Amino acid sequence: RKEVEQDPGPFNVPEGATVAFNCTYSNSASQSFFWYRQDCRKEPKLLMSVYSSGNEDGRFTAQLNRASQYISLLIRDSKLSDSATYLCVVNRPNFGNEKLTFGTGTRLTIIP
Amino acid sequence: DTGVSQNPRHKITKRGQNVTFRCDPISEHNRLYWYRQTLGQGPEFLTYFQNEAQLEKSRLLSDRFSAERPKGSFSTLEIQRTEQGDSAMYLCASSPLGGNSYEQYFGPGTRLTVT
Numbered sequence: 610r611k612e613v614e615q616d617p618g619p620f621n622v623p624e625g626a627t628v629a630f631n632c633t634y635s636n637s638a639s640q641s642f643f644w645y646r647q648d649c650r651k652e653p654k655l656l657m658s659v660y661s662s663g664n665e666d667g668r669f670t671a672q673l674n675r676a677s678q679y680i681s682l683l684i685r686d687s688k689l690s691d692s693a694t695y696l697c698v699v700n701r702p703n704f705g706n707e708k709l710t711f712g713t714g715t716r717l718t719i720i721p
Numbered sequence: 722d723t724g725v726s727q728n729p730r731h732k733i734t735k736r737g738q739n740v741t742f743r744c745d746p747i748s749e750h751n752r753l754y755w756y757r758q759t760l761g762q763g764p765e766f767l768t769y770f771q772n773e774a775q776l777e778k779s780r781l782l783s784d785r786f787s788a789e790r791p792k793g794s795f796s797t798l799e800i801q802r803t804e805q806g807d808s809a810m811y812l813c814a815s816s817p818l819g820g821n822s823y824e825q826y827f828g829p830g831t832r833l834t835v836t
Contacts, residue, residue, distance in 0.1 A: 617761070652812060652827035653764060696763050707752065708777065709825065711763030 610635050615697050615712035623720050626687050630715045632680040632697030641700040642673055644682050647714065648693045656682075656695070684717075692719045723747060725828035727813050733834045734803055741799045742831045746815030753796050754825060755788055756812040757781065764812055770796060771818070803835045 615632045622628045634642075642659035657664065659671040659680055670683040680697055697712040726745045734740050746753050752771050756764035767786070768778045772793040782788075785803075790796040800807055810832050814825040 613763075652829050654827065655824045698763075707754075707769055707771075708766050710766070713761065713763050 612710045613697055613699050613712040615715050617713050618716040620717045621720055622687055627685050628687055630682045630695055632712055634678050634699045639699045642680050643698040645696040645698055646693045647696055653696055687719050689719050725813055725815055725826050727828040727831050729831060731832045736835055737802055739801045741797055742811055744796045744813030747826055750815035751818040752816045753790055754814045755798050758810045758812055805835050808833055808835045
């Protein structure tokens with residue numbers, strides 16, 4: 610089983626719609642969770658961290674379910690500029706945040 | 722530009738040749754990471770430095786790969802006797818020690834093509 614699993618998509622979503630991505634991780638001892646965004650042919654950039662209580666940043670909401678080892682990202686009122694690959698990222702337990710394990714990414718295209 | 726920089730941005734080489742890539746991290750960042758990314762995959766961890774010390778190497782990093790960070794500033798990644806399977810994007814990232822050290826800032830990458 611992969612350490613971090615994501616549906617690769619692609620997700621083709623009309624502008625203004627709400628879209629949700631899910632991710633599962635295999636190591637129950639993982640402690641830190643993130644969503645990174647990667648535009649085509651660009652480097653990954655941190656979108657948001659994921660906290661146990663759930664957190665929101667504008668149109669973006671991240672949730673963590675430790676019991677199910679499941680992370681989600683919700684994008685409301687999607688914009689054309691949200692088109693990108695969204696990478697689910699988990700730290701390796703007992704090594705702080707030095708080593709991050711990335712999922713394969715979920716590709717999102719917002720359609721006008 | 723005070724972000725992470727990488728050189729060259731693209732490298733085409735013939736199988737069997739050696740290549741070297743350079744990464745200049747954000748100046749106050751103590752930690753530096755190398756990743757490899759192939760099409761349709763997320764970045765895969767290769768190795769990590771804290772200052773000049775190489776603290777971890779992935780099993781992906783065969784004996785043909787070597788990384789250095791001699792003065793705790795820039796880093797180089799060398800691949801000897803390149804193989805076609807080495808074709809990938811090589812990403813460098815840096816992060817500060819302490820504070821919000823979980824955020825890794827990535828450079829634009831070096832795209833390697835081995836023919």
